[in-house]
Amino acid sequence: MHQHDDDDNLPDRDAGIEGYQKIDRYNPELIESLSGHYHEVLKQIGENPEREGLLKTPERVAKALMYLTHGYDLDAQQILKSAMFKEEYSQMVVVKDIEVYSMCEHHMLPFFGKAHVAYIPNGHVVGLSKIPRIVDVFARRLQVQERLTNEIRDCIQDTLNPIGVGVVIECRHLCMSMRGVQKQNSVTTTSAFTGAFLMDKTRTEFLNLISSKLS
Numbered sequence: 001m002h003q004h005d006d007d008d009n010l011p012d013r014d015a016g017i018e019g020y021q022k023i024d025r026y027n028p029e030l031i032e033s034l035s036g037h038y039h040e041v042l043k044q045i046g047e048n049p050e051r052e053g054l055l056k057t058p059e060r061v062a063k064a065l066m067y068l069t070h071g072y073d074l075d076a077q078q079i080l081k082s083a084m085f086k087e088e089y090s091q092m093v094v095v096k097d098i099e100v101y102s103m104c105e106h107h108m109l110p111f112f113g114k115a116h117v118a119y120i121p122n123g124h125v126v127g128l129s130k131i132p133r134i135v136d137v138f139a140r141r142l143q144v145q146e147r148l149t150n151e152i153r154d155c156i157q158d159t160l161n162p163i164g165v166g167v168v169i170e171c172r173h174l175c176m177s178m179r180g181v182q183k184q185n186s187v188t189t190t191s192a193f194t195g196a197f198l199m200d201k202t203r204t205e206f207l208n209l210i211s212s213k214l215s
Ligand SMILES: Nc1nc2c(ncn2[C@@H]2O[C@H](COP(=O)(O)OP(=O)(O)OP(=O)(O)O)[C@@H](O)[C@H]2O)c(=O)[nH]1
Pocket: 104, 105, 106, 143, 144, 145, 146, 173, 175, 176, 179, 180, 181
């Protein structure tokens, strides 16, 4: 469902988050309402929400959850467009080891690790900091790692129109380690490519660059 943000002060979100309702996420009334639900959650897990250590917990958790999902309010394309510069550089640009913190949409438990992002400019480069920023825009939502990977790729491809984009993400999922199958050391790797990165040579150069230990 496409949302249009012309009637209030929130920044434009990128369109196309299916069924997402735009909210004013730090509105005190909303935080209070969400806190009420967490107060109930504490009771339902057998805790005493009135004991001293838990008195402010519902509000803290409500604020934390709102922060951890604030990517819904950000427009990744706008962020890239705000720092695009005409430049004739035509080699691969790689930003590697970008910390990722996201939450799986199945269990609302964290998954975290690193993203490596590359593109080959086609007349324009983008301000380097904007790459980690757009990783965050898509990571700070309820996600699956595959979609996160594709969304980063598509955003760069559609906005910057480069000769190609490569994205590799490596994450540990707490839903697989602290519950469920309980595998403590498994790491999930996902990748997405466009354009020149679909060719072996370019893809191999990218994969070699992100595995180098220079940094
Ligand atoms: N493809 C994909 N799966 C994920 C991701 N995060 C969590 N999952 C998986 O989502 C699946 C949900 O499966 P279900 O069988 O419905 O849930 P469940 O009974 O809690 O599954 P278990 O985790 O196996 O106990 C699990 O296999 C999770 O490992 C992700 O980013 N990508």
